[in-house]
Amino acid sequence: MTASPTPPPSRSRRSAGDRRAQLVQIGLELLPTTPIQELTIDAVARRAGISRSLLFHYFATKREYYTAVTRAAADLMWAHLQPRPGTPPEEQVAGMLDRYVGWVETYRESHLAFVRGAGGGDPWVADVYAETRQRLVEVALTTLGLPDDALRRQLVLAWFAFAEDLVGSWADQPTMSRPELLALLRDVLDRLVLRGR
Amino acid sequence: MTASPTPPPSRSRRSAGDRRAQLVQIGLELLPTTPIQELTIDAVARRAGISRSLLFHYFATKREYYTAVTRAAADLMWAHLQPRPGTPPEEQVAGMLDRYVGWVETYRESHLAFVRGAGGGDPWVADVYAETRQRLVEVALTTLGLPDDALRRQLVLAWFAFAEDLVGSWADQPTMSRPELLALLRDVLDRLVLRGR
DNA sequence: TAGCTTGTTGAGCGTTGCTCAGCAAGCCGG
C-alpha cells in the first residue's frame, strides 16, 4: 500500500479557451458514433479526463454544450462551402454544390448524424442548423442574381431538404454518376427558382 | 378526519386493450405540445391517472411506448391518405397529394411535431416513419405505372423531403394559392420520375 | 511567504427510466 490514493494521471491545468475547444472537439468526434441526444455529459467528461463539474463550468447547461458542438459542425461545413475568392459569380453555385457533395462523401456518417441531430430533437439545436440554411439561401439567391422574397426563400429551403435527402442516400447507394447527380440538383433548383420569370 | 386516507378518485380497472389504447391516445394528444423526446413517462402516467409502473407493464421501455405512439400517428395519416375505392388510377396521386396538404393544414402543429420527432432523435422511432414513407413510395410508383427501381425510389423519397418541407412552411406562410402548391408539387414529381423515359 | 486569480474537484440533490415484490379486484368451484 505504498501507492498514493488517487494518482493524478495527467491532471493538466489548461487555459479556459483550450478547455472549451477540447470539449467541443470531443463532441465533434463523438457525434458520428452517438446520437447527440444520448450523448451524456459523463461520457464527454470522462473522455476529456475531467470531472462533470468542470464541463458545467464552461457550459452552463447540457443544451448549451450541444448547441456549441452543433454550431462548430455547421461552421466547419460553412467554411468548406465558401467559394474561393476570384470565382466568377455564375460558377459559384455549381462550385458550392460540388463542394457540398464532396463534404457529404467525405464525412458520410458524421454528416448524417449531424443533420439528424440538428433536424429533430431539441429545437434550440435545430435552430443552429436552420440558421446555416438561411445563410446558404441568401448566398444562393444573391449569386443567382434573384430577389430574396418569401416565396423563393421557401422554395430554396425546400430544395435544400430535397438535396440533403438525395445526396445522403446517394452517398450510401450511388444510383447515378456524380456529374449526373450534380446536374440533377442544379436543374431542379433552376426550374424551381426561375419559375414565372 | 372522517374522510378515508386515500379516496380512490376513479381508480378504475380496465382491460389490457383499453389501457394500451388509452395510453397511446394520451401520447397522441401530448405530441403537439411536447417534443416527444422530453415527454416523460411520469407525465403520461399522471395524465392517465395511473402509476408509472403500470405503463411499464404495457410498454417494456420508454422507446417502445414512443414507437407505439409514432406508429399510431403514422397509421392515422396513412389511413387518411388512402384513395377512395373506385378512383381511377391516374387521379390517385393527385388525390393523395391533395389529402396530404389537407392533413398538414388540419393538424399543423401536431404534424410538424410528429415529423420532427420521427426524423431526428431516436433512430428506432425514425424507422417507424421511414417505413410509412417506403409504403407511400410504393403506392406512388405503382399508381404512376413506373418500375420500382433503386434510382426512382431515391428520387421519390427525396421528393418527399421536398414536399414535407414545402407544405410545412407553406402552411405557416402561404406564399401561393393551394392549387398552385399542388401543381408545383405534382410538376416536380413528374419531372423527376419521368426523366430518361 | 502571503495573497490573488482561476482552473478544478467531490459530495450531494432532484428527476427520470426501470425493477420487483406484493396488494386487490373480479371470477370461479365448492
Added chain:
DNA sequence: CCGGCTTGCTGAGCAACGCTCAACAAGCTA
C-alpha cells in the same frame, strides 16, 4: 360464504443523469 386463481395495479427503491455548491489547488505576482 369461502378459499383460490388470474390479472390489473401500486409503492418502495435502485441506478443514471443533469445540475449545484462549497472548497481545494495550481500558478502568478508583490
